[in-house]
Amino acid sequence: MTDAELAELLDDHPVLFHMAEEGSWPQIRDRGLLSTSALLDLYGASGSARQAIEAQRRPEAVTLERPDLGRAVIRDNRPLNVARLARVLPPDLPVETWLRMLNGRVFFWLRRERLTRLLGAQLYRDKVHDVLEVEAAPLVAAHRDRIELSPINSGVTDPFPAARGWDTFRPIGDYPYADWRRKRGRRGEPVVELAVLGGVPDIARFVRRVVRMRGDCEEAVTWERR
Numbered sequence: 021m022t023d024a025e026l027a028e029l030l031d032d033h034p035v036l037f038h039m040a041e042e043g044s045w046p047q048i049r050d051r052g053l054l055s056t057s058a059l060l061d062l063y064g065a066s067g068s069a070r071q072a073i074e075a076q077r078r079p080e081a082v083t084l085e086r087p088d089l090g091r092a093v094i095r096d097n098r099p100l101n102v103a104r105l106a107r108v109l110p111p112d113l114p115v116e117t118w119l120r121m122l123n124g125r126v127f128f129w130l131r132r133e134r135l136t137r138l139l140g141a142q143l144y145r146d147k148v149h150d151v152l153e154v155e156a157a158p159l160v161a162a163h164r165d166r167i168e169l170s171p172i173n174s175g176v177t178d179p180f181p182a183a184r185g186w187d188t189f190r191p192i193g194d195y196p197y198a199d200w201r202r203k204r205g206r207r208g209e210p211v212v213e214l215a216v217l218g219g220v221p222d223i224a225r226f227v228r229r230v231v232r233m234r235g236d237c238e239e240a241v242t243w244e245r246r
Contacts (some may be wrong), residue, residue, distance in 0.1 A: 021169075023198040029130075029197070029211060030157045035228070036128035036214060037135040038152040041081060041093040045150045045243060053152070053163070053219035056094050056097060056123035074123050075116040077102050097122070097175060098143050104177040110185045118184070122175060123184045124167070125215040134173070134212070138223045140236035141231060146194055150242065151231045152223070156214075159226040160192075163216055170213040 021029075040048060054062065060070050063084040071096060073082050082094040097119075106115050135151065138144065160167060168189035172182040173209045190196070200210035220226070230243040 021192050025197040025201075026160070026192060030160065033130040033211075034156055035132075036130060036154040036156045037131045037132055037136070038126070038128050038154060039095075039135060040152060041095055042148040042150055042232070043084065044093060045152070046244065047090065047092060048150075048152070049224045049227075052219055053126050054221075054222040055126050055217075057120070059084060059092055059094060059126075063092065065227035075119050077119070093094040096143055099138075099141070099176040099178065101177040101181075104181045108177070108181045109185045111186055121189070125217055127175070128136045128214045128216075130156075130214060131209065136236035139233055142182075145235035148232060148234045151233050152227050153229045153231065154223070154226045155228055159220065160214075162222070162225070163193060163220060166217040167192055168215045168217065169197075169211045170215060171200050171210070172212055172214060174215075193242050 026182055038053065040053075048188045051062075058072060060074060065073065077098075077100055078094070078096045079098055084094065091240075102115055105118065109115065132241055139149065168191055170189050172184060172188065174184060174188060191226050195211070197210050201208075204210055227243075228245050229241055232239045232242050239244065
């Protein structure tokens with residue numbers, strides 16, 4: 021991706037969206053938006069308990085708690101079907117390794133439609149979430165060296181899983197933006213996800229609003245930058 025292509029992408033998508041557990045914004049604001057692996061490091065999780073969270077499908081959210089750190093919730097990854105996932109990974113990339121790759125990153129949607137589609141799906145339509153609206157350009161400027169782009173929704177496998185592998189996540193400079201633009205057209209999605217390795221410790225600098233959403237409906241703005 022060239023600088024001109026990046027400028028086009030940011031012009032097309034000035035706001036990014038992140039779906040978090042209800043009530044998690046105060047901790048995210050104070051400690052940063054951390055990947056699952058970074059949270060497990062912070063809370064000192066290890067052994068089989070960590071393996072179950074980091075390298076296996078999580079059918080339910082997982083709560084981490086320590087007296088000195090308080091409570092943190094790791095979201096489930098229920099939309100991921102392990103059997104279907106195994107069929108679309110290359111032979112040298114085990115499911116467990118792919119899940120660790122996902123858990124080492126935090127993810128943002130570039131299109132609000134992607135967010136509302138997920139929130140409105142049967143798995144989540146009755147749940148409340150905190151949705152972070154993030155200013156894209158300053159986030160990219162500050163964390164470009166740890167940002168990767170993906171042409172697919174890497175965390176779902178239904179109904180027809182896209183092939184994925186070691187090169188699904190590409191640094192900005194290596195991302196074949198022009199190829200995906202050509203394949204999908206101007207109204208398509210040359211980039212579906214923006215991921216940040218490890219997380220964004222200073223995420224509060226870039227969040228413009230936090231919206232409480234039930235399913236795909238906005239209930240309230242719970243925080244807004246003044």
